Amino acid sequence: MTEVPQPPHRRRAHTSTRDLERYAGLFAERTTVMRSSAMRDLMAVTARPEVISLAGGLPDTSTFPPQSFAAQMTRIAQESAAAALQYGPTEGFDETKDCIVEVMAGEGMLPDPDDIVVTTGGQQAIDLVTKTLVDPGDVVICEAPTYPGAVPVFCSYQADVRQVEMDGEGMRIDLLEALLDELKAEGRRPKFVYTVPSFQNPGGVTLSLERRARLVELAQLHELLVVEDNPYGMLRYGGEALPTLYQLDGGDFVVYLGTFSKILSPGIRLGWVVAPPPVLEKVVLGKGATDLCTSTLTQFFVRQYFAEGGWRRYVADLVELYRGRRDTMLAALTEHFPAAATWTEPEGGLFIWATLPGYIDTGDLLAKALRNDVAFVPGQAAYVDGRGKSSMRLNFSGVTDEEIREGIVRIGRVISEQVELYKALAPSEDAPESSVDEGPAEEATSNVVPLRKEAGA
Numbered sequence: 290m291t292e293v294p295q296p297p298h299r300r301r302a303h304t305s306t307r308d309l310e311r312y313a314g315l316f317a318e319r320t321t322v323m324r325s326s327a328m329r330d331l332m333a334v335t336a337r338p339e340v341i342s343l344a345g346g347l348p349d350t351s352t353f354p355p356q357s358f359a360a361q362m363t364r365i366a367q368e369s370a371a372a373a374l375q376y377g378p379t380e381g382f383d384e385t386k387d388c389i390v391e392v393m394a395g396e397g398m399l400p401d402p403d404d405i406v407v408t409t410g411g412q413q414a415i416d417l418v419t420k421t422l423v424d425p426g427d428v429v430i431c432e433a434p435t436y437p438g439a440v441p442v443f444c445s446y447q448a449d450v451r452q453v454e455m456d457g458e459g460m461r462i463d464l465l466e467a468l469l470d471e472l473k474a475e476g477r478r479p480k481f482v483y484t485v486p487s488f489q490n491p492g493g494v495t496l497s498l499e500r501r502a503r504l505v506e507l508a509q510l511h512e513l514l515v516v517e518d519n520p521y522g523m524l525r526y527g528g529e530a531l532p533t534l535y536q537l538d539g540g541d542f543v544v545y546l547g548t549f550s551k552i553l554s555p556g557i558r559l560g561w562v563v564a565p566p567p568v569l570e571k572v573v574l575g576k577g578a579t580d581l582c583t584s585t586l587t588q589f590f591v592r593q594y595f596a597e598g599g600w601r602r603y604v605a606d607l608v609e610l611y612r613g614r615r616d617t618m619l620a621a622l623t624e625h626f627p628a629a630a631t632w633t634e635p636e637g638g639l640f641i642w643a644t645l646p647g648y649i650d651t652g653d654l655l656a657k658a659l660r661n662d663v664a665f666v667p668g669q670a671a672y673v674d675g676r677g678k679s680s681m682r683l684n685f686s687g688v689t690d691e692e693i694r695e696g697i698v699r700i701g702r703v704i705s706e707q708v709e710l711y712k713a714l715a716p717s718e719d720a721p722e723s724s725v726d727e728g729p730a731e732e733a734t735s736n737v738v739p740l741r742k743e744a745g746a
C-alpha cells in the first residue's frame with residue numbers, strides 16, 4: 290500500500306513573530322484599524338465551566354424544548370431534505386420573510402416583504418449596511434456607549450465614528466443635533482446614525498417617545514439615514530410599549546435591523562434588514578459577495594417552527610424568565626456593590642450597565658474578577674475612543690438566579706478590595722469620597738447611564 294504523504298508542519302504553532310513579519314506586507318490598510326470583539330475574546334476565557342460569565346449576551350437556549358427541535362428537524366429531513374440542503378436565494382426565502390413580517394407585526398410594523406433581506410444574524414446586517422454605505426473616513430454616528438459588536442464593524446470599514454452620549458432616556462438628541470450642525474459646518478454628511486433604541490446593548494436604557502419622534506423628524510429634515518437595530522424590542526418586562534423608529538418613519542429614512550437570536554436562537558444565525566429598495570439592492574449585492582445566501586437549513590427550521598404557531602408563547606415564557614433574572618441582578622447589585630456605584634434599571638433586554646468610581650479601571654478589574662471565576666464586559670469595549678473605563682456591562686439572561694447572585698457577590702468583592710486600596714493610598718481629608726468618585730453616587734439606583742469623559746475627550 291502506498292503511503293499518503295503528510296503535509297509538512299501540520300501541527301506547527303502559527304502567528305509567531307516571524308510569521309507576522311512574513312505576512313505584514315500583504316495586509317490591507319484596514320487591518321491596522323480592525324479590532325477584535327471584546328465579547329468574542331472573553332468567550333474563550335469564560336468557556337471554563339467554573340467561570341460564572343455575566344459577559345455574554347446569551348439567551349437561555351436551554352429553555353427551548355429539545356423534543357420540539359427534534360420534531361421540526363425530523364420533519365424537514367423527511368419532507369424537504371434535498372431543498373433544505375441546497376443553496377437558496379441571496380435575499381432569503383419568501384417563507385422566511387413571512388415569519389419576519391409576523392415578528393415585526395408583533396411590534397406594530399407592517400413592512401413590505403420585498404423590502405426585506407434575510408441575513409446571517411443581526412451582526413451581518415450591521416456589517417452589510419456599513420459595507421454598503423461607508424467609505425474610509427466617512428462619519429458614522431452612534432450612541433455612547435454603543436453595541437460592542439458594532440465597534441469592530443465600524444472600525445473595519447475605517448469609519449470616523451462619533452458617539453453621542455445617552456442618559457436615562459437614551460441618546461441625547463440635543464447633542465445629536467449639535468453634532469449634525471457641527472458636521473454641516475464642516476461640509477460633512479454623516480452616512481448614518483446607528484442606534485439600539487429599545488433596551489440598549491450595553492446601556493439597558495430605552496429612547497423615550499419624544500426623542501424617537503424628534504430623531505425621525507431630524508432624519509427627514511436632514512435626509513439622514515437612521516439604522517435602527519432592534520434585537521430586544523419584544524423582551525419587555527415592564528412599562529409601556531413604544532413605537533419603533535421604523536414605525537414612526539414608515540421606512541423612508543429608517544433602515545431596520547432585526548434578528549431571531551434573542552427570541553428563538555442565536556445558533557440558527559438568522560437576522561434581517563428592512564431598507565428602502567435602492568439601499569436594499571446594494572445590501573443584497575454585498576451579501577451575495579459575502580456568503581451567497583443565509584443558511585437554507587435554518588430558514589427551513591424557522592418556517593417550520595412558525596407554522597407550529599407557538600413562537601409568541603415561547604417569547605412570553607422568555608419574558609417571564611428574564612424579568613425574574615433582571616430583578617435578581619438588581620437586588621444583588623443593591624446588596625453587594627459599593628454605594629458609590631451606579632447602574633441602570635432596564636425595562637427589558639438582557640443587560641445592566643454599571644459605573645464604578647472613576648479611579649477603578651474595569652479592564653484591570655476584569656483580570657482580578659477572572660481570578661475569582663467571574664466575568665463581565667469592561668465598558669471600554671463600547672467606545673471607540675477609550676472612554677467607558679469605569680463601567681461594565683452585566684448580562685442576566687444566560688445565567689441562573691443562583692449564578693447571578695454569586696457572580697455579583699464575587700464582582701462586588703473585587704470592587705470593594707479596590708475601593709479599600711484606594712482609600713488606604715489616598716486617605717485625604719480634603720478629598721472626601723464623593724469628590725473622588727467622579728460618578729454620580731447619589732443617583733445609585735436611578736435609571737441613568739453616567740458617562741464620564743476622559744480628560745480632553
Ligand SMILES: Cc1ncc(COP(=O)(O)O)c(C=O)c1O
Nearest residue numbers: 346410411412436490548550555
Ligand atoms: C444590538 C445588537 N445587534 C446585533 C446583535 C447581533 O446578534 P445576532 O448576530 O446574533 O443576530 C446583537 C447581539 O447581541 C446585539 O445586541
